[in-house]
Amino acid sequence: MGDIEVPESHPRYQSLLTRHRIEAGVEKGITSKQGLIAEGRGEAFDYLLGERTLDSADEAERAAAAHLLLARHPVVSVNGNVAALCPAELVELADAVGADLEVNLFNRTEERVRAIADHLREHGAGEVKGLTADERVPGLDHERAKVDADGIHDADVVLVPLEDGDRAEALGRMGKTELVVDLNPLSRSPRTAAVPIVDNVIRAIPNITRYARDLRDAPREELEAIVEAFDREAALADAERAIREGGD
Numbered sequence: 001m002g003d004i005e006v007p008e009s010h011p012r013y014q015s016l017l018t019r020h021r022i023e024a025g026v027e028k029g030i031t032s033k034q035g036l037i038a039e040g041r042g043e044a045f046d047y048l049l050g051e052r053t054l055d056s057a058d059e060a061e062r063a064a065a066a067h068l069l070l071a072r073h074p075v076v077s078v079n080g081n082v083a084a085l086c087p088a089e090l091v092e093l094a095d096a097v098g099a100d101l102e103v104n105l106f107n108r109t110e111e112r113v114r115a116i117a118d119h120l121r122e123h124g125a126g127e128v129k130g131l132t133a134d135e136r137v138p139g140l141d142h143e144r145a146k147v148d149a150d151g152i153h154d155a156d157v158v159l160v161p162l163e164d165g166d167r168a169e170a171l172g173r174m175g176k177t178e179l180v181v182d183l184n185p186l187s188r189s190p191r192t193a194a195v196p197i198v199d200n201v202i203r204a205i206p207n208i209t210r211y212a213r214d215l216r217d218a219p220r221e222e223l224e225a226i227v228e229a230f231d232r233e234a235a236l237a238d239a240e241r242a243i244r245e246g247g248d
């Protein structure tokens with residue numbers, strides 16, 4: 001990001017960089033205006049967390065990697081905010097675990113789906129799903145329900161960074177294992193997830209990839225043990241405690 005004039009020593013360097021990426025995403029037509037509001041909410045929580053990955057989030061990231069490696073058909077769902085924030089990192093994660101990338105938007109327009117798919121391809125993606133939209137998630141209104149039959153609809157494990165609460169619940173009702181990245185531990189989306197990851201996507205995605213690479217050759221029993229040992233309630237409670245009380 002050589003195009004912004006914020007010295008790296010600036011105490012808010014990372015959040016200013018993030019904000020700039022979202023702004024550039026809006027200009028490029030990949031992030032919605034609603035995405036600016038979501039960014040603001042995220043920044044507030046990240047500030048309270050000390051802009052770092054909690055140990056409990058790190059464990060959730062490891063459990064997410066194990067789920068993705070065990071999956072029959074993992075899919076990484078991509079919206080306008082994550083596409084703007086960490087496109088290359090999403091492509092790397094999908095490669096590391098053999099997942100599909102599918103554009104899945106709350107405020108869906110064909111134009112924006114196409115712009116995000118192009119943006120991901122500019123960052124190294126091969127096939128990007130989400131344009132066919134030939135299936136529906138039951139229990140959601142038409143536009144919000146659109147998914148690809150051979151993508152999210154068929155997936156057993158879905159990583160949904162910054163998903164809306166209604167859609168997270170609807171995917172859960174379809175029996176999918178949901179891995180949700182969301183900085184707000186009180187939001188419905190992480191609360192419905194098998195693995196709630198309360199961390200900034202810009203830290204969470206590369207860390208899941210790192211664990212996936214570490215665990216790539218691990219036996220299934222080891223991956224299953226990691227999944228089994230993960231405690232979603234404890235992870236949510238720890239994030240809430242860190243936000244309310246600060247400290248480790």
Ligand code: ATP
Pocket residue numbers: 037038039040041042043045081085162163164165181182183184186187188189199200201202
């Ligand atoms: P609720 O789930 O309580 O109904 P919402 O999901 O409708 O609220 P949004 O503003 O759409 O509210 O949600 C955006 C969510 O994404 C917020 O919880 C915010 O903390 C989170 N978020 C924003 N930016 C990031 C980021 N970079 N990394 C992780 N989470 C983020």
Ligand code: MG
Pocket residue numbers: 163164165182187188189190
């Ligand atoms: Mg939410």
